[in-house]
Every structure is written in C-alpha cells, then in structure tokens.
Amino acid sequence: MITMEHVCKSYKVAKRKAGLSEVCKSFFRREHEVIHALKDVSFSIKEGEMVGYIGPNGAGKSSTIKILSGILTPDSGTCTVDGRIPWKNRTEHVKQIGVVFGQRSQLWWDIPVIDSFELLKEIYSVSKENYNRKLEELTELLQLSEILKTPTRQLSLGQRMRCEVAASLLHEPRILFLDEPTIGLDAVSKLAVRDFIKKMNREHKTTVILTTHDMQDIEAIAERVILIGKGQILLDGTLQDLRNAAIGETADAPENAGNITIGAGVSDEESLGAQSGINLDHVMAALYKKLDIM
C-alpha cells in the first residue's frame, strides 16, 4: 500500500545569534545550515494497518507526512502510495487520502462549518447519499450537531478540531494521515476521535498513519509503531517492542524502570487507565534520551 525507500529531504535554514549587531551582520552575510530532516527513510505499510509514527520534536515526522500526502518533493528516494508517486500524480493521489494537520485549519474562517463541508463534498465529488450518510455518522460520533451551524471563528479549539477531523473523512478516504489530530481535544472528544478512527479502520479497512505526542493515542490506535529520530527510522515494531527497547535501554535508570514494568503488564492495561499513559510518556522520554535523538 505505502512504501518509502531511501527517502532523503533536507532544508536550508537561516541562522543567526540574538542581538542587533548580529541582525546587521546577517543582512550582508547569511549563515545557512542544512538540516537533514529525513536521512534514508524506508518503510512499508500494508493496507488496513494502523501505524503510530512517533519521535521527538523536529525528528522528521511532519516532513514524512508531507511527502506521503504529496505536498513535499523529497530530494532523493522513492515513495509510492497505492501504486502512485504522491508528488507526481498529486490530483489522483489526494482523492484517496484524508489528511488532518492538527496545527492548520481547512475550514473557512468566516462561514458556518457546514458550508465548508458542502464545499468539500463538491471538491471530492461525493454523491449526495454518501455525503448525507457520512455526515450523519460523523455528526453523531463526534457530537457535531450543535456546532455545525456556527462560523469556524467562533468555535473553541477542541470543537474546531472535531470538525477538522470530520472534514477530512467526508470523502471516505482509503488512507488517512493524521498529524497530531488530538491537539486541544477534551477527554470525551479524544475518546470519540480514537473510537471513530478505529471504527473506520475496522469497517472500511482504512489505512491510518498517526503522528502524535499523546502516547495514549498511540496506545489506543496503533498496532504498529515506527520511531523516528534525527531523520532516521530507529525502531519499527509493536508498542511492546518499544517498551522492551526502553527497558533494555533504561537499565541504569531505576525510577523509570519501575514504571516500565507496570507499563509492560499489558494484560491489565484497562484497569490502569490513565496511569499507563503517563508511564508510556516516561518510557518514551527515557528511550529518546538513551537513543540520543533529542
């Protein structure tokens, strides 16, 4: 379904120190630094998989998502999604995918949300029946009925995010890229969004790639975890593999090791509830430090 092979991408970043003299200096001579956002990234994802794509800030997560969704052209390497090269057959490619960029908005600021939805219906040529059915389903699951008629600018962040997620799913995409989709959501909405994603996956075999810093999202959704750090894939396996790696790596950190043993007892994950999420954060923090990818 999705394969990425030896993908590299680097950015040129202008840098300077603070201070007025530095500002003047940089006016004449710019110092650039080349940041290798992705260094030889390869992985493949099968249809219907739900993959958590995690890593510390600036690891290259969003760059990967941008390449997969056809927004960014990599410097080298190949990438195919559903047999197509995202940045070459952009229009064809994007028909099949749904994207949520947690930090940006796809809704029109001044008009009611439902108008934005109607526009998306036309853009993706969704038939009236499909649209109505999907809208009903989304409205119910994400509790949108109250907010659909409100202009986007008057929604709270959480309300808006629920609408953003709904907007990305109206055309029933086969592949879903979620770039931090649960930013600003309250507990109820988070659970609703997670359940919804799982339901989509179960019923339509939607392939899901999720990047997030909320480890509970990963725990709830991802069957498989890909860990990226400094532009390289460091681990590709289950959440348990991640925990094991962390245990192995954190042998000399007793306060974390304790937590990991609790976290590793997946059988009673349910009863641990929120706590296991906190522990997973510790696991991740320890792992990031040990792998030296911060």
Add this chain to the structure above:
Amino acid sequence: MRKYYMFFKVRFASGLQYRMASITALTTQLIWGIMECFAFKAIAEAMGTGLPMEYSSIVTYIWLKEAFLALFSTWTGDKDIFSLIQNGGVSYELCRPVSVYSMWFARIVGGRGSEALLRCIPVLICAFLLPGTLRMSLPVSIEAFVLFLVTLVLAVGVAVALCMFVNMLCFFTISPQGWRMVLLGSADFFMGNVIPLPFFPERFRKVVEWLPFPYMQNVPFRVYSGDLPVADLGPVMAKQVLWLVILVAAGLCTWKFVEKKIVVQGG
C-alpha cells in the same frame, strides 16, 4: 466546473457574512465619489475646452469605479490567499484533488464578486439620484451596455489573472508585501484608478497601452459612457483576451514550477 463554482459560492457567502463592513464601505465610497467628482469639476473648469473626456463621462466613470471598486481594487481583498501562502495553510490546498490555480482563481472571483455585488447596487442607486452634474448617466446605447458587460467580464478576468500571477510570485519570497506593493500598486495607477487614462500625456499612454493594465476597468467604464466608441472596440477586446491568455499562462507556468519546489515550513 461545479467544484470551482462551489468555491465561488462559498467565498461569496463568506464575503456576505459581514453586514456592517458593507454599510460602512458604502458610506466611504459615496463620500469619496462625490469628492472626486468635485475635484474633476475643478480640473474641468481650469482646463476649459481641452478636457480629454466629457465631464459627464468622467462622473459616470467615477461612479462605476466606486460601484465596482471591489472587482478591480488591487490594494484590498484576496488577503486570504496571501495568508494561506504565508502561514502554510497551502498544505491543505495541495491535498485537494483540484487544480490549485483554478481553485484560487474561482475563489478570488467569488470574493471580489460578492463584495462588488453588495456595494454596487446601493452605490449605483445613490449615484443615479444625486442632483445636477453629480448624477451618473445611463449608458449611451443598448449596444454599449451589452459591450460594457462583456468587457467587464473580460476585465475582471485580466485583473484576477494578474492577481494570481502575483500570488504565485509570493511563493518565492517569504513575505508577500513586496510583490504586492510593486505590482499591484503600479497596476492601480496604470489602469486608471487614480486618474482616468485619457488624462495621461499621449506618449505616456502609448507606452501604457502595451501593458496589461489598461485592459481592466478602463475599457468597460469608458464603453458605458461612450467615451470609447463601440466601433473602435474590436482591437481593444482582442487585446483584453490576449492579456487574459498571457497572464493565465504565466500564472499557470509559475505554479507548475512552484508546485515542485514548494516547502511548507513548520510542523
């Protein structure tokens, strides 16, 4: 096509969302229009017989300009696309199975159209009710009116295509301000928004006629009042079409180039 119509529609709805803004804009335009009429009256009296346009044509030109300000004004509007480019909202735009160029074109037309529609009716009503020489006149003939509408559509096409080209250039600089100031500012002057083009010196006008700017509002507004005779319109309309094609092609080519190079900054 339906898709692009929807873009137009949504942008249109978006433009009609703010009622208060339209009312205040109306007042501004009326006062501005009257002031301009007086200014040209002073010019007309000073120049005596040598006026390059009849005074009634100038008044009509001014009122049409005020009524359809939103269609051609280069210094307002279309800010949403600049901000899309500036803050990276363009990533969502790229995730749509439509041509970004056409999508934005439709969006700009919708934005300008909605504003113009809101403003033109009250401005025109007032302009027809004003006393004496300030009153706007009816079109010189039915023919002229029909051609006014046709050239108006073409003119909007040229104006939006120019705006799209500027939008595309904004991908190359981090801030859109520079391009906007230079290109759109000069457009404002050369298309006769400050002073109608017949007032320019002969030689200067000859040069300007090689640019796309005179093929925007200058044409329809002068056709309406008969200042630009219907008989002479053939070559002018041909040039309108030509510029429309050139600017759209330039915009599209730039976009094709941009599409490959684009880097959306930030996470």
